Amino acid sequence: MPSKNIYINRRNFLKGTSAAIALSTFGAYGIDLMHREKPLRVGLIGTGWYGKSDLFRLMQVANIDVVSLCDVDKKMLAEASELVSQRQKSGKKPKTFSDYKKMLFEKDLDIVLIGSPDHWHALQGIEAMKAGAHVYLQKPISVDVVEGEALIVAAQKYNKVIQVGTQRKSTPHLVEAKKNIVDAGLLGKVSHVEICCYYHMRDTKNRPEAPIPDFFDYDMWTGPAPMREFDGLPHRRWRAFMEYGNGIVGDMCVHMLDTVRWMLDLGWPKRISSTGGIYVQKDAKANITDTQNAVFEFEELECIWKHRSWGTPPDPEYPWAFKIYGEKGTLKGSVMQYEFIPVGDGKKIQKDVIYEREKYPEDLTEKDIELHAAPATRGHMLDFLSAIETGEKPVANIQEGHISTASCILANMALQLQRPLSYDQEKQIVLNDPEATKLLQRSYREGWEHPLPKMFN
Numbered sequence: 001m002p003s004k005n006i007y008i009n010r011r012n013f014l015k016g017t018s019a020a021i022a023l024s025t026f027g028a029y030g031i032d033l034m035h036r037e038k039p040l041r042v043g044l045i046g047t048g049w050y051g052k053s054d055l056f057r058l059m060q061v062a063n064i065d066v067v068s069l070c071d072v073d074k075k076m077l078a079e080a081s082e083l084v085s086q087r088q089k090s091g092k093k094p095k096t097f098s099d100y101k102k103m104l105f106e107k108d109l110d111i112v113l114i115g116s117p118d119h120w121h122a123l124q125g126i127e128a129m130k131a132g133a134h135v136y137l138q139k140p141i142s143v144d145v146v147e148g149e150a151l152i153v154a155a156q157k158y159n160k161v162i163q164v165g166t167q168r169k170s171t172p173h174l175v176e177a178k179k180n181i182v183d184a185g186l187l188g189k190v191s192h193v194e195i196c197c198y199y200h201m202r203d204t205k206n207r208p209e210a211p212i213p214d215f216f217d218y219d220m221w222t223g224p225a226p227m228r229e230f231d232g233l234p235h236r237r238w239r240a241f242m243e244y245g246n247g248i249v250g251d252m253c254v255h256m257l258d259t260v261r262w263m264l265d266l267g268w269p270k271r272i273s274s275t276g277g278i279y280v281q282k283d284a285k286a287n288i289t290d291t292q293n294a295v296f297e298f299e300e301l302e303c304i305w306k307h308r309s310w311g312t313p314p315d316p317e318y319p320w321a322f323k324i325y326g327e328k329g330t331l332k333g334s335v336m337q338y339e340f341i342p343v344g345d346g347k348k349i350q351k352d353v354i355y356e357r358e359k360y361p362e363d364l365t366e367k368d369i370e371l372h373a374a375p376a377t378r379g380h381m382l383d384f385l386s387a388i389e390t391g392e393k394p395v396a397n398i399q400e401g402h403i404s405t406a407s408c409i410l411a412n413m414a415l416q417l418q419r420p421l422s423y424d425q426e427k428q429i430v431l432n433d434p435e436a437t438k439l440l441q442r443s444y445r446e447g448w449e450h451p452l453p454k455m456f457n
Helices: 004-015 019-026 030-034 049-061 074-087 100-105 118-130 145-158 172-182 218-222 247-264 361-365 374-390 398-417 434-438
Strands: 040-045 064-070 095-097 111-114 134-137 162-164 190-197 271-277 291-298 301-308 320-326 329-334 337-342 349-352
Touching: 040 049, 040 100, 040 118, 049 064, 049 074, 049 111, 049 374, 064 074, 064 100, 074 095, 095 100, 100 118, 111 118, 118 134, 118 145, 134 374, 145 398, 162 374, 162 398, 172 247, 172 329, 172 337, 172 349, 172 374, 190 247, 247 291, 247 301, 247 320, 247 398, 271 398, 291 398, 398 434
Parallel strands: 040 064, 040 111, 064 095, 111 134, 134 162, 190 301
Antiparallel strands: 190 320, 271 291, 291 301, 320 329, 329 337, 337 349
């Protein structure tokens, strides 16, 4: 194993450049982590689309032993086990579990990846840390604000690293945009930001009630969430229901808000407001908004979110994106590209997404892979592993993940209450609004206990 100082020196080097670009170009961590004498023992909770994708990216950059997998869908679990065995050097199939608590009871894992639906993130993240593992936690970190506060305190109590899956912070071209455009001062003073998503991603069907298949444990899948009627396997389309998440704001705005906050070094919004509803897709069973605006107010800066799951985007090149407006120019960015457009006759700067097809040819045959996001996730995993080695905070640490997640949750609360809200993290209240403060914690289904920060003090 390399000495700890080697990791620290490399990390300091990467801070002065683009972490993801340096990793892609020089393989700064890859050689040491792939040839680590003792493999890291890894488990995955939630073996669906993105859970497997995260796991496969980790397998590409570090010497790991995938010890266990957990899912309530036996078919999905068996398929994931087979795919992992094909990728593992040992060829071994991981142990499989339908109950994450039984998997974690083994206490044999260094790292747990959590790719389950949003309503599970906080509970499973806390239990994984309690079992002795560091956690790669998909965004958003929680479905209510109190869950997020509990995660922060639990991470401190158990002294574990959480890397949140907001991997735009490790997206090579966006890391470059931050360094070469924002940090270089090309924008000048920034006082207006627009973030958006115009994907047609809302489920528009109205499915009838259906029998629960014998290979799927619907009661366990539902867990602490309200029990809805079963109308088919909920994989991926659970996002259409507020019972399990926070709609398109919680799913897509969290990425772009987090990216803008990172680029501009912003903390908590001072005030959050929102309007919207179901204006067009009224025949669908989905209960999330199909149209919504939110305003996140910072000091002398407003960040405005808009989404529509119908119609056309106003800028087809940037359907899910951010636009940062400065006095000297505008920075437009997405998962696919960035553009800097200066005021006046200056030179436009543009950069496209970086792919790594030649370096990782197995990406090309992976089902449902987001090729443009794979380099970002690899970089994010390397940053996570570096934080574990050095004790430094990862780029998407739990506090930053909480601010971005909670801000989106508060936007939905502001829509529900039809008034602006201001959250005080120190007091853990919505200022001057007892009614809103009560909404910071959702009710759990009978038999499930909601985590509270005081449980880990």
